[in-house]
């Protein structure tokens with residue numbers, strides 16, 4: 001059982017030591033393995049599974065506002081947005097992301113001031129075609145974040161996040177549990193390849209006020 005213990009204040013400095021800011025500036029993306037403890041990853045994965053089993057997740061849409069539409073051939077994941085206070089595990093995760101926001105602002109001066117996040121559940125065969133995370137009419141999404149919740153993922157099970165950094169070769173990242181991937185929302189084209197097993201994650205966006 002997860003205890004509701006607060007994170008140590010020095011967690012911000014621990015995050016700063018990971019050089020995520022340098023990675024984002026130099027390459028437009030960063031990957032950190034074992035970013036969450038195994039205990040927290042397991043608790044978040046269990047919550048994601050439960051939400052899916054309870055029918056509390058909805059097929060995700062593409063676009064925004066009146067233009068939003070469900071198009072499973074473009075985007076096939078089911079999602080549930082996080083709300084503060086919904087569980088100890090989610091609050092712990094949101095606290096870690098708040099520390100990450102503070103750490104990124106100290107190094108990148110991006111003025112990130114909010115974080116939004118949802119659980120995502122891709123059933124076998126579901127994918128998300130190549131896209132940018134920033135909307136045409138709203139440039140507040142600045143840094144995209146994904147944390148994977150899948151134990152013992154094998155590369156042959158598919159489901160990679162494929163990044164397409166401009167002018168460079170694409171990069172495939174397997175969705176292994178506790179792994180964190182960040183990238184610049186405005187510039188990084190990316191896609192989710194289909195997998196042969198359930199694929200769970202927490203996707204989120206640091207936004208700046210516009």
Ligand SMILES: O=C(O)CCC(=O)C(=O)O
Nearest residue numbers: 128133146161192201203
């Ligand atoms: O799950 C991933 O690897 C990326 C998800 C994604 O691109 C999105 O939700 O916008």
Ligand SMILES: [Fe+2]
Nearest residue numbers: 131132133190
């Ligand atoms: Fe995306």
